[in-house]
Amino acid sequence: GAVVSQHPSRVICKSGTSVKIECRSLDFQATTMFWYRQFPKQSLMLMATSNEGSKATYEQGVEKDKFLINHASLTLSTLTVTSAHPEDSSFYICSAQDRDSYEQYFGPGTRLTVT
Amino acid sequence: GQSLEQPSEVTAVEGAIVQINCTYQTSGFYGLSWYQQHDGGAPTFLSYNALDGLEETGRFSSFLSRSDSYGYLLLQELQMKDSASYFCAALKAALIFGKGTTLSVSS
Numbered sequence: 185g186a187v188v189s190q191h192p193s194r195v196i197c198k199s200g201t202s203v204k205i206e207c208r209s210l211d212f213q214a215t216t217m218f219w220y221r222q223f224p225k226q227s228l229m230l231m232a233t234s235n236e237g238s239k240a241t242y243e244q245g246v247e248k249d250k251f252l253i254n255h256a257s258l259t260l261s262t263l264t265v266t267s268a269h270p271e272d273s274s275f276y277i278c279s280a281q282d283r284d285s286y287e288q289y290f291g292p293g294t295r296l297t298v299t
Numbered sequence: 300g301q302s303l304e305q306p307s308e309v310t311a312v313e314g315a316i317v318q319i320n321c322t323y324q325t326s327g328f329y330g331l332s333w334y335q336q337h338d339g340g341a342p343t344f345l346s347y348n349a350l351d352g353l354e355e356t357g358r359f360s361s362f363l364s365r366s367d368s369y370g371y372l373l374l375q376e377l378q379m380k381d382s383a384s385y386f387c388a389a390l391k392a393a394l395i396f397g398k399g400t401t402l403s404v405s406s
Contacts, residue, residue: 226398227397227398227399228342228394229396230394277342279394291341292341293341
């Protein structure tokens with residue numbers, strides 16, 4: 185089956201630093217990847233849609249300068265949380281859309297803790 | 300706006316049948332999906348309804364009625380391992396998730 189990986193799975197960083205999260209589709213090509221954020225006991229909230237070779241589309245209320253998204257290839261999208269603060273601590277999950285079948289597959293998620 | 304409403308919590312015993320409802324106020328979506336999420340894990344796909352009616356996948360079934368803006372997930376022969384959060388999600392360009400239902404199964 186289709187596999188999506190995320191790296192790192194867990195990261196702890198200090199306030200003010202930046203953190204990069206990678207999302208890779210391992211056995212299929214994804215023209216579109218999606219980034220979600222999930223706070224404890226809450227639902228997944230769509231942050232942005234990442235299209236290969238073009239700028240990401242951000243949802244209302246998501247700061248594009250704080251959450252930098254790059255989708256440089258058909259198998260890799262990255263989310264960089266810049267100048268992280270404790271309120272950015274959350275579970276970040278990506279999903280990748282198979283360009284042939286249009287099915288979406290979720291990565292295992294990255295738990296970010298900002299101290 | 301768009302929203303998908305679910306009950307926040309449901310409890311049941313092993314072997315029972317549970318129905319988790321999802322009512323929505325969104326339009327222009329391709330279909331309604333259901334996902335299961337255990338604590339600390341990513342969502343895993345359970346079922347998808349593109350058309351009105353019932354889809355059956357083993358112990359899990361899902362139903363959609365676009366005219367009623369309503370869907371549900373039916374879980375049969377409940378097992379302890381079914382204790383998790385369940386989300387309905389409308390498939391547009393991205394998946395728009397409901398608020399989630401925490402299912403607790405006891406023996």
